[in-house]
Amino acid sequence: MMKRLFIFLFIFSVLTLTAQNKKSYKIELKIKGVEDSVLYLANYYGDKTFLVDTTVRKGKNNYLFEGKKHLDGGIYIIVGQEKNTIFEFLISDSQHLKFDSDMKNLIEEMKVKGSNENSLFFDYLAHSNIQFKQLKSYQHQIKNLNHNNDSIAILNKKIEELNSDIVDYKEAIIEAYPKAFISHFFLAMKSPETNKSIIISKEDSILAFKNYKKHYWDYMDFNDDRLIRTPVFHNKLEYYFNAVAHPAPDSLIKEIDAFLNRLDEKSKLYEYSLWHLTLKFDQSHRMGYDAILVHFANNYYAKGKAPWLNAEVLKNILTEAKKRSNSLIGKKGPNLVMQNLDLSPISMYSIDKNYTILYFWSPKCGHCKVETPKLLEFYKQNKEKMDLEVFAVCADTNMQAMRTYIDEHKLNWINVNGPRSYTQNFHELYNVYSTPFIFVLDKNKTIIAKQIKSNQLFDFISNYEKIKQNKK
Incomplete structure (x- = not known):
């Protein structure tokens, strides 16, 4: 394998210069065993794939994709009529490529002309396929052994050696072709190394995670836009913001x-x-x-x-x-001054409690008919205990419907009518355009929670109190 790497190293620059002089793309396929009359050329872009070109079969097993404009670099996919992936390849050092193989042994028999990097890519895939087959064999053997069997340790050691061999194969390509796209692609797949053998205590684990996070992007070449046309960049981006x-x-x-x-x-x-x-x-x-x-x-x-x-x-x-x-968590909630059932103005800021539950609702709202009884039960049980009050804003213009619902359900908190307001439109102040909607405000009327359900209020306020006590 190394001999082939060094041979390609000498001709790599020649192939690259040749490709740069061509302003079109031409991809010829001769794949024995492909029965499709139509094939598609697609490319990755982030987590999606997009159709680039279509071709029809030209004679037995022959297909041709060509265009007058260069393809953007990245990983491309040959796709069958049933949307099945036939194989993937690189657009990098050349735009004029020939692929010749047999579906019976597609990867191992693939012959590439016009692209050093694709020759390396398929050599790597063929090598990996062999190793993966052996790895699966070892895993199958382990599965059929008693968990106390001494052979398990030996098989696990062999699996570790196979994985190391695949990594070493990629590292050899990276070392020989540091500026090639295939190397950037392989590097982007790498994760920061963590020495698990030294992780003993919780502090060790925290330090290891911090080191992992610090070096998470070390192997990503942010100057190579071709990586956007691979699945690697998106996957690493997602994992970082989901788990790191x-x-x-x-x-x-x-x-x-x-x-x-x-x-x-x-x-x-x-x-x-x-x-x-x-x-x-x-x-x-x-x-x-x-x-x-x-x-x-x-x-x-x-x-x-x-x-x-x-x-x-x-x-x-x-x-x-x-x-x-206006209504972000951490901001002071805008004041609301609205008419109550007696048509008297009531200010939300007049509430002198540790917590204000700002509840937007409507008597005609189906979800409100489910949420309101739950909030009422919470209010009855925790009004005194948690020192809180509910400021319930009815979004309906019909005062009679509001009054009837309140009387029937004995909603004995502060009730006001949203449309009958002395302050700015509540829809704009709190970005509320549907009901039910609950905000939690602290003693200073700072918003500490929003879009929360009634059955979550007890746990939220209890935990918030604990955090406040711990800060003292």
Whole structure:
């Protein structure tokens, strides 16, 4: 294998220069055993794949994809009529490629012309296939042995050696071709090394995690936009923000800024990351994550850091962020002054309790008919114990319907009518356009929770009290 690596090393620069002089792409396939009359060429982009080209069979087993414009670098896929992947390959050092093989042994018999990197890629895949077959054999043997059998340790050692061999194979390619896309791709797949043998205490585990996090992106070449057209970049991005970064909104905002600062704002990696993270956290239902969209809007979109974005979409993001900005967790909730059942003005700020439960509801709302009795039960049991009050804002304009529902269900908390307001429209102040909707405010009327359910209130306030006590 190493001999072949060094032979390719000498011809690599020649192949690269040749490819650069061609402004078109031409991909010829001769795959024995493929029965499809039509094949598709697709490429990865983040976590998705997109159709690039289509071709029909030309004679027996022959197919040709060609175009007058270079393909963007990355991993491409030959796809059958049934949307089945036939094989994957690289667009990197050449745009004029020939692949010749047999479906009976597709990878091992693959012959590549015109691309050094694809020859290396298929050599690696063939080698890995052999090792994986052996690995599965060892795993099957272990499964059929008694757990006390001494052979298990021997087989596990062999499995470890096989895994090491696959890693060493990739490392040899990386060492021989440090500037090649295949090396960038293999490096991007690597994770920071953790020495599990030294993890004994909880402190060791924490230090190991911090080191893992610190070096998580070490092997990713952020200057190579071709990595966006592989599944690796998206998967690493997702894992980092799902499992490595702390999930608290403030922490995530810092992590997002630190990550995006690594990227060139003109790169496709930056474009993809900014948009993907915007959608990811905007679509999350976790409490407080609306602050992340506001941060994106104020610090990226409003500052012209997404020039590629459609003007209408940009406008929608900025408008939505403005709506959310008044009622973020950690902000003081805007005061509401509204008429009660006696048509007298009642101010939410007049409530002198440790906690205010701000409840938006409607007598016609089906979900409210489920939520209101639960909130009432919580209120009866914890009003005195937790020193709280409910400020219930009815969103319905019909005062009679509001009065009837309150009387029938004996809602003896503070009841006001939202449309009969002396302050700004409550929809805009609290970004509430559906009911039921619950906010929790502390003694200073700072918002400490939102979009919370009645059956979660007891645990939330109890835990909040414990945190307050621990800070003293």
